[in-house]
Amino acid sequence: MNIILVVIDGLGDRLVSELQNQTPLEAAATPNLDEFAEKGLTGTVDTFYSPEQGYPRSDTAHLALLGYDPEQDYLGRGPYEVAGIGMDLQQGDVALRANFGTVDENLMVKDRRADRISETQELVESLQGQEIKGVKFLVKKAYGHRAGLIMRSEKKLSAEVTNGDPHQTGVEVNRVEPEEDSEAAMFTAQVLNEFLEKAHEILKNHSFNEKRKEQDKLPGNYLLVRGAGQLENTESFTDKFGLKAACIAGGALYKGVGKLVGMDLINVPGDTGLPDTDLEAKFEAATRVTGDYEFVFVHVKPVDNLAEDGNFRGKKDFIEKIDRTIKPVLDLSDTLVAITADHSTCSALKRHCVDPVPIVIGDSEQDSVDEFSEEACEKGSLAEIKQKEIMNKLLKLAKVNQN
Numbered sequence: 001m002n003i004i005l006v007v008i009d010g011l012g013d014r015l016v017s018e019l020q021n022q023t024p025l026e027a028a029a030t031p032n033l034d035e036f037a038e039k040g041l042t043g044t045v046d047t048f049y050s051p052e053q054g055y056p057r058s059d060t061a062h063l064a065l066l067g068y069d070p071e072q073d074y075l076g077r078g079p080y081e082v083a084g085i086g087m088d089l090q091q092g093d094v095a096l097r098a099n100f101g102t103v104d105e106n107l108m109v110k111d112r113r114a115d116r117i118s119e120t121q122e123l124v125e126s127l128q129g130q131e132i133k134g135v136k137f138l139v140k141k142a143y144g145h146r147a148g149l150i151m152r153s154e155k156k157l158s159a160e161v162t163n164g165d166p167h168q169t170g171v172e173v174n175r176v177e178p179e180e181d182s183e184a185a186m187f188t189a190q191v192l193n194e195f196l197e198k199a200h201e202i203l204k205n206h207s208f209n210e211k212r213k214e215q216d217k218l219p220g221n222y223l224l225v226r227g228a229g230q231l232e233n234t235e236s237f238t239d240k241f242g243l244k245a246a247c248i249a250g251g252a253l254y255k256g257v258g259k260l261v262g263m264d265l266i267n268v269p270g271d272t273g274l275p276d277t278d279l280e281a282k283f284e285a286a287t288r289v290t291g292d293y294e295f296v297f298v299h300v301k302p303v304d305n306l307a308e309d310g311n312f313r314g315k316k317d318f319i320e321k322i323d324r325t326i327k328p329v330l331d332l333s334d335t336l337v338a339i340t341a342d343h344s345t346c347s348a349l350k351r352h353c354v355d356p357v358p359i360v361i362g363d364s365e366q367d368s369v370d371e372f373s374e375e376a377c378e379k380g381s382l383a384e385i386k387q388k389e390i391m392n393k394l395l396k397l398a399k400v401n402q403n
């Protein structure tokens, strides 16, 4: 029996007074999801976060959802992002994510996104293939002001280095420091600092940035790097669970997570990961590839962004759109379909929050819950499950339904 796991990023929320004291999910008209909950099993998920994170993050939560242990298997944000934008990450490389930001002449950060610069292709090309002390720097444009950065060398590199991005404006950029007392970490930090200085020299004099300044726009004159990581020998999803797996996602991070656990990426034209994403095409792709694959991970992003903007109405509306388009997936036979979230995103707080998220699994058994919502699913027969237990639960149910 095949399994489809649909992850609606940031689905859970708190009561919103403007929505008659309902959550966006409760306020949304979701007849298809409610019917699916009525016929299947429901519960809530205790989403993964480590105490030092303070609240859940999409990257580690997704590892937990896919049955991995984030405390063991998390590689750092860089590797997932660069893999997700199609860079060829190799053993020994150090991968980082980067922003084109704006700094002043004293290297004080004026804007971490350089006025949300997006046409960065020329800037990227000007930095491409730099080599410092035997370390090659590969850069690739990502969405908007973002980019991926790979350091590659015959010499030993280490991802145990701090972020160059201070994560705030009005302060100086960070010097990258080694986070452990190893030659590799010291060398990596030193070479990376040299590269960032050189990149700044190139970027601040770049004609593209000169043109931006003439248009009263901030120049993208500094690479703010963070999330260094390296590949490790993570067991592939197929080896771990014995399932041939595919990933359908629009956002780079989610593609990267899928790719680095060994899933095949299914490209869906129009799946931008943004509110304009083609949901119909996405769900159609899921129904089409199920069968060729025993496990399909489908990631739906925009609900999270809308909540982070405080747009609870947009979140409610997008949930309704999901409900209108997901039916073909819910109707699949011989397929166990599960729908949940990686974490809650509280519209009022405009950030991720620790509240549990609902889960529904289509099954031959059913419980008394007849609505897909945070509160209704608390009464479900799955009770509260830990995020990293979900895969085992799905495998068990798929086996029972098979027999």
Ligand code: ZN
Pocket: 009, 010, 057, 058, 059, 304, 342, 343
């Ligand atoms: Zn998320």
